[in-house]
Amino acid sequence: MAALAKSSGGMAAALRARLVLFLRLMQMHIKWLSVITGTALAAFGLKRRSLGGLAIAGIGSGLVWRGLTMNDHTAGDDDHVSVPYGRGIRVERSVTVNASPEQLYTFWRDFENLPRFMQHLERVDILGGTLSHWVAKGPAGLKAEWDAEIINEVPNELIGWRSVDGSTVQNAGSVHFTPATGGRGTVVKVVLRYDPPGGALGAAIAKLFSEEPNSTVREDLRRLKQLLETGEVATTAGQPWGRMAS
């Protein structure tokens, strides 16, 4: 039974890996796929000479326009900035935590704490100075690793970091700690920008598998709040259930 589970898990991983490869290829050609599909749709729609047809033609020309104006950014990965402006995915999320900016800054500044609330991080090793090594669990059971450096830091106020040149997952992030109104704790604002292996399309597909970056960051911040306010992360994993054998 265990062997069967393992092999079917392996098969699923292989299928997912193939899906990721397919999406990469799709993404490389998406500009031209958009133009071709859009043109075909527009022609089909116009031919029907009806209101519905007009709508289809509209969607088609939208695709053509999108294809033609798209940045073809998978072509040459030779930039020297970690995530160039206007590229990749940007996520910004805030949470208010019933703790002081000092407590939050101290907790976050020790990057080895990050995997305690960031679900997709397996571990972060401090390499010394401002350098650290990050290991993440990717959406398809794949691992991604990169080195990051702290590029900006104001004690109890903000920390900014980015992946070093040549990383597989180009990313940059910052976290800001601001006292909330009326002494009601601290507002923690996170800004992340990254270029996932699957690109913009990868993020769209990942959304279907509920690994969408925005909700990931939201849930990560919720866990950070739980940890700082209660010392633990609320869970029901491992509790009894009526459909488990006793």
Place this chain on the structure above:
Amino acid sequence: MKAVCWWGKGEVRVVDTPDPTILNPHDAIVRVTLTAICGSDLHLYDGYVPTMMRGDILGHEFMGEVVEVGSDVRNLRVGDRVIVPFPICCGNCFFCKNGQWSLCDNSNPNAWMLETMQGFGGAALYGYSHLYGGYAGGQAEYVRVPFADVSPLKIPDNIPDEKVLFLTDVLPTGYQAAEQCNIKPGDVVAVWGCGPVGQFAIASARLLGAERVIAIDRFPERLRLAQFHSKAEILDYSEVDDVYETLKEMTGGRGPDACIDAVGMEAHGTTIDAWYDRVKQAMRLELDRAHVLRQVLHCCRKGGTVSIPGVYAGFIDKVPFGSAFGKGLTLRMGQTHVQNYTRSLLKRIEREELDPSFIITHRVTLDDAPAMYQTFRDKQDECIKVVMRPAA
């Protein structure tokens, strides 16, 4: 262990499951000595609360003996006898610190679901759907109690289970409903629904100084209990043409000073809007049958208070909001901040000012749960409150 599990709409089963274990450092394990079926469990039973899964362990009214504590639990010990309030609360967030326990920020691992539906999500509840955290409930031999330092209240050995069990939910819920009415000497309070919460709302309104309490229901045994126990005046809505006119006459043309909706989302009624709700709910176009809510808003006097302990879950329509606005009503509602009331109500019980066990009509064991859910739901056998002992 034996546990009462939700098995689909209209079906619960007693199932053998593994015992709960400590999962977090602030957890405790409680051996349940007495548990109850709550009227709000019937909303789960009837399939009106989304995100229930077959096999989920039910129950949020329970008490028992602490048999194990996690490494960070400081103020509970093995052997302590405790009642456990139904909202699971961290004790350290903005809301817990402000006494708004049932709005706790940190206890619900599925908070995003409630956020999506309601804008912001409140505390997790035991055995009350995955929307509310998916925690296993207390209609079982053992139950895991998270944040065990915060909510459970130790009970002296000389008070029997039946007198303190309802501190977990229905007693504070009825009490909060009455307290929210801001009762002043001379006030007339009308209470819709004479189930357990209604009975305690009536009794609490009396304790808080209401001069008259009018109890509204259609089941003679429930009206009798309110009349006999809390000296309420009674109104059988199935016997009168118009509840509004009747209440107006009973209050000298002014209307009740405060109105309590202790019914919630599965209201029954005899008017057109009640049938309209039934059809919409049956077609899953509406989660709640809001007949009582509409009536309460319509009947309350100008400048009065409407207090809503009855549970609502979704969207409702044809609510006379213009009436609420025009009369300048104060609306109070929400899940009960149980932890605010457990200590003071326990004192009242110890001083014998209050014996909440008067509502119990059925005493059974966990094995009888499937039949009892049905009896309670259908109000057969004059059933008002069922308590269950895990062992025979």
